[in-house]
Amino acid sequence: MLKFSRNQIICLVLLLTIIANFAFSNFSFAGPVPKCANPLWLWPVQPKIIVKDYDPPEQKWLAGHRGVDLLSSEAGIILAPDNGIISFSGIVALKPVVTVKINGLKSTFEPAATILPIGTPVSRGMPIAKVISPDTYINHCEPAICLHWGIKNEEDIYFDPKDYADAKGPIVVLEIR
Numbered sequence: 701m702l703k704f705s706r707n708q709i710i711c712l713v714l715l716l717t718i719i720a721n722f723a724f725s726n727f728s729f730a731g732p733v734p735k736c737a738n739p740l741w742l743w744p745v746q747p748k749i750i751v752k753d754y755d756p757p758e759q760k761w762l763a764g765h766r767g768v769d770l771l772s773s774e775a776g777i778i779l780a781p782d783n784g785i786i787s788f789s790g791i792v793a794l795k796p797v798v799t800v801k802i803n804g805l806k807s808t809f810e811p812a813a814t815i816l817p818i819g820t821p822v823s824r825g826m827p828i829a830k831v832i833s834p835d836t837y838i839n840h841c842e843p844a845i846c847l848h849w850g851i852k853n854e855e856d857i858y859f860d861p862k863d864y865a866d867a868k869g870p871i872v873v874l875e876i877r
């Protein structure tokens with residue numbers, strides 16, 4: 701009969717926990733992704749250069765920055781961070797917004813437009829929308845052109861996209877404003 705030391709058993713349990721977590725995060729579509737979940741989402745704009753970082757308000761009703769601004773360009777391509785569906789496309793507070801629902805969370809992109817109808821399934825890494833010309837809205841990132849990426853749940857609670865997206869490689873935060 702095999703005998704394991706206490707340390708070996710602890711290691712085995714940890715390994716099984718990691719495998720179970722990986723399997724669930726891959727295949728479960730119920731509920732929000734916990735922080736540090738694996739596999740992480742792709743950055744919707746490549747390369748990832750943050751012009752303005754996430755800065756949540758202390759209270760829900762106060763001002764803050766409920767997302768990250770990624771350096772982009774006019775008509776810059778927006779990639780699906782993971783498998784999901786187009787759940788909204790339209791104007792919100794005078795800005796064109798595209799929303800992709802992924803794993804129970806809403807990934808919102810602005811200013812953005814898509815030709816994909818609501819309900820279209822999208823796959824990880826697929827080009828899903830484009831950044832709209834800054835002539836048509838008040839530019840959130842003067843003098844740069846950026847894509848604002850927000851992640852929120854059904855209760856409109858926002859999360860830091862950096863906790864969801866793949867953190868491999870450098871994350872440049874320019875803060876040019």
Ligand SMILES: [Zn+2]
Nearest residue numbers: 768769840848
């Ligand atoms: Zn922003």
